[in-house]
Every structure is written in structure tokens, then in C-alpha cells.
Amino acid sequence: MSKIRITKQFNFETGHALFGYDGKCKNVHGHSYKLSVTVIGEPITDSSNVKFGMVIDFGDLKKIVKEEIVDIFDHATVFNQNTPHIELAKELKDRGHHVILVDYQPTSENMVIDFSTKIKNRLPDTIKLFSLKLQETETSFAEWYASDNF
Template sequence: MAKIRVTKKFHFEMAHALYQYDGLCRNIHGHTYNMEVTLLGEIKHEEGHPKDGMVLDFGKLKKLVKDKIVSVFDHSLVVSKTYANKHKSHLSEITDRVIVFDFQPTSENMCVHFAHILQQVLPSSVSLYSIRLYETATSYAEWFAEDNK
């Protein structure tokens, strides 16, 4: 059977601040994130089956990513635990959608986090091949399964 990669694109708005960063990104600021999720799998060959010819229904992939990532992070402020502890009183005043992590919310770390989320919920018939997370139109972080075995 041939292995095929399928990719779906997503976008969401998210703000973050990088604790003690030595540039402007130490301030709360937002991005329009674009994310490409690529799966690897075999094409279903089952004549008469509604999913015949597919690796995974794009609608199913869309629902998984929207439920587990986009709806959670869209229009949220993401900060590290250290940042949150230092600015606890101010954060609750400016937004009720704050996500706090043990790590610095860089594109690189967010890409790894999103990969971990998706690996937990994908059907066993496919595997996560890669995630490309654009923070700007010209800058992105990329996660590949083969690099993380």
C-alpha cells in the first residue's frame, strides 16, 4: 500500500509575551497564526465505503484540530508560569482567556505542544507527520515526527 500525506491549514489569533526576552516580544502582543497539519497514512480502499479513497476525511481532521487547538487558543493570551506569577493581578484584569504553561510560549514550543495534543487524539490509522506553525507571514516553526522518535 502507498503511504500518502494529507495536509489541512488552520488559522487563529493568539497573543503571548516572552518573559525576560531581550526585545519587544517581552511585551504582550498578538499574531495571526497559520498552522499546517500533515498526516501520513494509507488510502482506504473499500469500495462502497463513504471514506473510500481517503487517508482521513478532511472534515474529521478539521474537527479534531478545531476542538483541541483552535477553539482553545484562538483569542487567548499565552504566557509562561513565571510570567503569570509575576503579573497575576494584571492578567485577570485584561482578559479571561489566559493559558499558562511551564514553558516560554515561543512558536517552537507551541509547535511541539500542538504536536503532543494531536498525537493523543488522532485515529490509529494515521500518524502525525508534521506541523508547520507560522507566527508571521515569513517566520515559522516546524515539527516532524521523524525528528522526534
């Protein structure tokens, strides 16, 4: 049977700041992120299965990515928990803002690594995460490929 890749795209808004950075991104700012999730597998061959012919139902993939990424990161502000931004994070949380503290510098590169782990852990055994593309602007993005990480 042939291996097939399918891709689902997602959008979410997230703020962040890069502590210690020497440019504008040291300031709190936000992006309209676009996340492309590509998985690979073989289409279901059992004609009695309601998902016959599918690698994975797009709805099932959407549920995983929404629960693990979009619903958590959308309209949140992300800070590295190991920086002085922790004080700003506490102030924002105290004022009712949605803040996420991570153990990494919240760059697109590190976020896409984090997302790959979260998504891989939820996929069925027969489906593998092939790649992720996290676009933070029209011209800037980070990509993660399974083939680069084994």
C-alpha cells in the same frame, strides 16, 4: 498500498509575552498564526466505507485540530506559568480575558511541540502525524517533523 500525506491549514489569533527575553517580544503582543497540519496514511480501500479513498476525512482532521488547538488558543493570551507573568495572567482572568498558562516559554518552537502531542493523541491508530508548521509572521515559522522526533 501507497502512503499519502494530506494537509489542512488553520488560522487563529493569539497573544503572548516571552519573559526574560532581551527584545521586543518581552512585551505582550499577538500574532495571526497559521498552522499547517500534515498527516500520513493509506487511503481506505474498502469500497463499502463512506470514506473510501480517503486517508482521513478533512472534516475529521479539522474537528481534532479545532478542539485541541484553534478553539482553545484563538483570541487567548498565553503565558509561561512559571514566571512573574502569572500576576498579569490573574489580573486579566479577573477582568474576563481568556488566558492560557503553559509550563513552557510560549515561543513558536515550544507551541508546535505542544500542538504535536495534542494532535497525535487524537488521531486514529492508522493515521500518523507527519509534520506541523506554525507560522507567526509572513517570514517566520517553526516546523515539527515526526521523522526528527523518534
